[in-house]
Amino acid sequence: MKKRKSPCTDVCEFNGPSGWCLGCGRTRTECAKWKKMKPYEVKIIEKDLTRRMAKITATPPKAS
Numbered sequence: 001m002k003k004r005k006s007p008c009t010d011v012c013e014f015n016g017p018s019g020w021c022l023g024c025g026r027t028r029t030e031c032a033k034w035k036k037m038k039p040y041e042v043k044i045i046e047k048d049l050t051r052r053m054a055k056i057t058a059t060p061p062k063a064s
Contacts, residue, residue: 004042006034007049018052025052 008031011023019027026034030045037045 004035004039007046016056018055020052020056022056025049025056 007024007026008021009023011021012031013022014020014028015022021027021031024031026045026049034042
């Protein structure tokens with residue numbers, strides 16, 4: 001079986017109300033389950049990652 005490539009960019013910083021990783025756009029749960037997910041589950045998430053990353057990069061950082 002072909003090994004699935006992870007979208008991880010080794011940033012692994014989960015911030016904000018969405019709980020999405022700032023590097024790849026996945027949630028902690030999605031990251032943890034990634035290797036055991038069925039191909040159709042991965043495809044659903046992969047389709048959504050582009051939208052998530054666009055939202056993450058479009059959101060201005062909060063002032064501290």
